[in-house]
Amino acid sequence: MAVTIRDVAKAAGVSTAAVSKVLHGRGDSVRVSDTRANQIREIAEQMHYRPNALARNLRTQRTHTVGLIFENFGSFAAGPLYYMHLLEGVGSVLFKNHYRLTILPELLHDDILGSLGDGQLEGVVWCKLTRDAETLQLIHDCPIPIVALNAPAPAEPTDAVFVACDNASGIRLAVEHLAKLGHRKIAFAHEVQELTSPDCLERRDAFQASAKELMGQEPNPADVLAWDWHLPEFADWWKSDPGYTAIICWSERTAGTLINRATEAGLKLPEDLSIVGFDSTAYCETTTPRLTSVSQPISEMARYATNTLLNLIQGKRPENFSLTFPCGLDVRDSTTRPSGPRNSE
Template sequence: MPITIREVALKAGVSTAAVSKVLHGRGASVRVSDEKAAIIRKVAQEMQYRPNALARQLRSSRTHTVGLIFENLFGIANGPLYYMHLLDGVGEVMFRNHYRVTILPELAHDDVLGSLGDGQLEGVIWCKMARNDATLKLIHECPIPIVAMNTPAPVDASEAVFISCDNEGGLELAVDHLWRLGHRKILFVREVEEVTTPDCIARLLGFRQAMARRNVEVEDEDVATWDWQLDQFVDWWDSDPPHTAVVCWSERCGAQMLLRADGRGIAIPDDISIVGFDSTQYCETTKPRLTAVRQPISEMAAHASKVLLDMISGETPEQPSYTFPCTLDVRDSTSFPRKTVEIPL
């Protein structure tokens, strides 16, 4: 059992108030001589007394704990490293500032306001927060600061801070790369489990915009919504589609497509080119290595953490949203198209 203040006081022959004054600095009216203070510290050291951090935090209304909410968290151990980079960025800042991080995936769908208002958390980083009226109302009513990660800022003013990558710019990089290789008919693939997440929505919009800049209208057949295992891929391929390249909304989606193609005997990139999004080290392990848009996940997460700590300290954020630029890592999954596709003018 942990040693208590009462036990230290008993052995030192002083009151508990004196021990609390010396070891915790509490009790302005309590006077303790230097000699008694030295005895108290010596006894506490000999007894290996450790203060009860939780009790102290509850008394001071500070918990030094922030929440990290994941929306649609699944498949974290299946290879892609998005969440690992997220945790790395958050942990590096929070732990250095002596804050604990509590992962709370269940809050994404349960009684969020009640959970966030119970006094256990000082702030929250909410990853892939849905942008809807209910969420904006929650932000307005939430008693603690919120930083939304991988969520573009809404048009309406909000008390939260929004941090995201330039999804539209990232899709322009992907489409431009494929276009320069000669691809004209490109498929965008998203997962049905992710269609409502802000970054998936933004990437589809970016794809449409990038194709429109090249005078190509995106038809229904140019957007596929499949399950995360891409079970529909084989049927799609067997239908002899006109597409010569695919842009996948994430690196997990792109890697899964590589697996499906390999199982079907489809040569990548000879038969079809594939581009993913995120571009963590995981893309170096796929066969072939996956060309992908890189978003600076750890940097974004670290910045989100710094902004949240500033908000907890009572500082007003310099701006309501931050957008980080993307880059493109060209690897082995893209090449010139084998077949030519005519695009009507």
């Protein structure tokens, strides 16, 4: 049905080699005169010849396609803008380099190796938030170049490249910011179901360490709030007068929910309570008050990861097999100096 290179060759009265050379070829073993070349181009155009990529892929063993694996595609849409920045970062670099992007579903581990080893993908960006031993093994066994986003490098080196952000430094910036504003007792908040996220745990630990170092706040289980964030829980907690003047949230979304609960409970923000989020996407501009947030350079990270992957595919050894991006802090309107007796001295 479709026009093949043979059809074009026959119509032009030349060999398929000539057609191939004229339309795409780079080698110089096949030579075609300019006259013939133009004829061939014209005939191909007339016949609406579209080279069959499947044949070409097989022959050249290249597909110009890389895969992207999300850890939790199922709950993708419920997730924050974070994922969109990630996708945008990966995609834009690929497209600029004339690569295609294939989204892979979350697969059973057995299936993954089959999927990655079937020749259809030249490389893969694995956006992996959990870091169990099995996953590391899988990354190690991966038959194609792989870059792991948001996974810290394992102890033993592999051929995989690891790109992550420095959660601890980000949290430290937030604590520092609050300490400078005069806060002396701050809490860390996450929603109950986030306990399994290693990012959440890392940020929590960093919170405790930084709070101790920068404001002498001894670690105390009560400083870590893990609710499901319905209004009663918040109202009860606040009524118990726990004495906190600021809360650092593990994520943007948690911070957004907290803002709502606090507002509903009648607090005046940020005077009664300063709130800091984590991620700093466009969402932070839409809250009231606008959310001060630790910024993770996710788009940059995604771009770096993808560029590195393209280099790996071309056989270039990367300078670093592990890169950690520092976080920043975008100060907006949800943080201020604490009010009340504690500050009136």
